[in-house]
Amino acid sequence: MQKWLANLRKGYGKKLVSLHSWNGWIVVILALTGLVLFQGLWRGILGEGRVIIRYIHIVVGIASLLPVLYYLALAGKHWKQLKGKRWQKVNVIIVLGLLVGWLLSGLLLWQFRAVGPAWSNPALTVHDVLTWVGLPYIIYHSVTRLKWLKEPHRRTVKTGRTEAGLHPAAKPEAVMSRRSFIRVAVGAGIAVAIGPSFLKWLGNAASPGAKLDDIIQSDANKLVPAPTPLPASSPPIGGGSRGSFRIYTVTPIPAFDNSTFSFVIDGLVEKPLQWNWEQFVALKRQVQVSDFHCVTGWSVLGNTWEGIKLKDFLKLAGVKPAAKTVKFYSGDGVYTDSLTLEQADMDDVMVAVMHDGKPIPSDLGGPVRLIVPKMYAYKSVKWLNRIELIDGDHVGYWEERGYDIDAWV
Numbered sequence: 014m015q016k017w018l019a020n021l022r023k024g025y026g027k028k029l030v031s032l033h034s035w036n037g038w039i040v041v042i043l044a045l046t047g048l049v050l051f052q053g054l055w056r057g058i059l060g061e062g063r064v065i066i067r068y069i070h071i072v073v074g075i076a077s078l079l080p081v082l083y084y085l086a087l088a089g090k091h092w093k094q095l096k097g098k099r100w101q102k103v104n105v106i107i108v109l110g111l112l113v114g115w116l117l118s119g120l121l122l123w124q125f126r127a128v129g130p131a132w133s134n135p136a137l138t139v140h141d142v143l144t145w146v147g148l149p150y151i152i153y154h155s156v157t158r159l160k161w162l163k164e165p166h167r168r169t170v171k172t173g174r175t176e177a178g179l180h181p182a183a184k185p186e187a188v189m190s191r192r193s194f195i196r197v198a199v200g201a202g203i204a205v206a207i208g209p210s211f212l213k214w215l216g217n218a219a220s221p222g223a224k225l226d227d228i229i230q231s232d233a234n235k236l237v238p239a240p241t242p243l244p245a246s247s248p249p250i251g252g253g254s255r256g257s258f259r260i261y262t263v264t265p266i267p268a269f270d271n272s273t274f275s276f277v278i279d280g281l282v283e284k285p286l287q288w289n290w291e292q293f294v295a296l297k298r299q300v301q302v303s304d305f306h307c308v309t310g311w312s313v314l315g316n317t318w319e320g321i322k323l324k325d326f327l328k329l330a331g332v333k334p335a336a337k338t339v340k341f342y343s344g345d346g347v348y349t350d351s352l353t354l355e356q357a358d359m360d361d362v363m364v365a366v367m368h369d370g371k372p373i374p375s376d377l378g379g380p381v382r383l384i385v386p387k388m389y390a391y392k393s394v395k396w397l398n399r400i401e402l403i404d405g406d407h408v409g410y411w412e413e414r415g416y417d418i419d420a421w422v
């Protein structure tokens with residue numbers, strides 16, 4: 014890329030130099046904002062900052078269309094200059110392919126509502142794969158081709174110097190040893206820095222079932238007795254869910270045991286109710302199969318959920334006429350969301366206790382989480398421990414931080 018651009022600079026003058034550094038900044042901004050968006054860790058720290066970062070990522074991503082188109086237009090013209098330089102050609106194709114792939118998949122992710130999960134899911138996978146492969150590639154190439162590496166006084170290997178300066182014959186060798194050292198160092202640095210997370214991502218992508226098993230294994234909840242699955246739930250209908258959950262939280266993941274668990278329905282109800290765990294697992298449960306969609310583009314399809322329909326809870330407590338909104342509280346003490354009474358009446362809104370025939374593990378919001386299949390999953394409050402009927406509106410955690418009030422998939 015650098016050499017190619019150096020050639021381009023010769024041909025097309027200073028405009029391109031500034032275009033290239035501009036482009037470098039675009040890549041840096043996209044990489045940093047993209048990594049922050051990808052890392053679950055930043056969700057709780059950033060709050061609404063996350064929505065701003067997403068906005069920057071999208072705007073800068075769209076702005077990158079201009080240089081990409083410009084390079085594409087120039088690539089044809091420049092191609093002849095690369096005659097015989099096979100690796101440079103390959104490099105040009107790789108870099109342009111990466112940019113175009115990021116752009117197209119990014120556009121689909123940006124327009125997730127218009128295109129729906131059937132497009133946004135593959136787009137997210139493509140976006141991730143390109144990042145895992147492309148970002149290390151671009152970092153490697155940018156660093157190892159930096160101009161200063163080629164400057165004589167920066168060389169560590171000073172063989173071939175004469176009184177008059179550098180012996181011409183020594184130059185290539187000296188440059189090579191400096192550069193190959195830097196290459197190995199940069200390559201190793203990249204491998205150490207992102208290798209482990211890349212391998213983890215690869216493993217999860219290759220076998221979502223194993224990832225789910227790991228999550229279940231590390232369940233931090235200690236509630237006895239464990240719920241016994243209904244026959245319809247175990248084995249799960251259709252063989253179990255397809256895809257993998259990304260674990261999202263805005264707080265450290267809470268854990269519960271029999272002494273800390275309680276479930277409450279209160280507010281504008283005829284009969285406020287409270288359960289401890291023994292009472293709660295004894296409630297009659299039902300089974301449903303539904304898809305789970307996150308606004309950030311991933312879905313888990315065909316989940317077999319077992320739990321109590323929200324509308325049955327509401328019937329049990331008796332909703333007072335003054336009530337307008339159902340407000341949900343998470344046991345993390347921070348996250349909340351809400352549904353209108355009409356939305357809460359949907360048949361598939363469930364207070365879920367089991368997923369695919371097993372207790373919902375703490376990472377995935379267990380022991381009890383809300384499931385609203387027809388809406389984006391930010392409505393599906395994890396570690397649900399309180400349902401309150403209120404007369405006003407309630408703006409949920411993510412809606413307050415920029416997510417759409419209208420959460421319909």
Ligand SMILES: Nc1nc2c(c(=O)[nH]1)N[C@H]1C(S)=C(S)[C@@H](COP(=O)(O)O)O[C@H]1N2
Binds near residue numbers: 258306393411
């Ligand atoms: N308490 C709580 N519930 C939550 C969230 C959260 O951060 N905290 N994230 C929401 C979002 S945006 C999504 S996509 C899903 C993710 O569920 P998962 O972590 O089980 O994959 O949980 C939703 N419920």
Ligand SMILES: [Mo]
Binds near residue numbers: 261306308309391
């Ligand atoms: Mo989400």
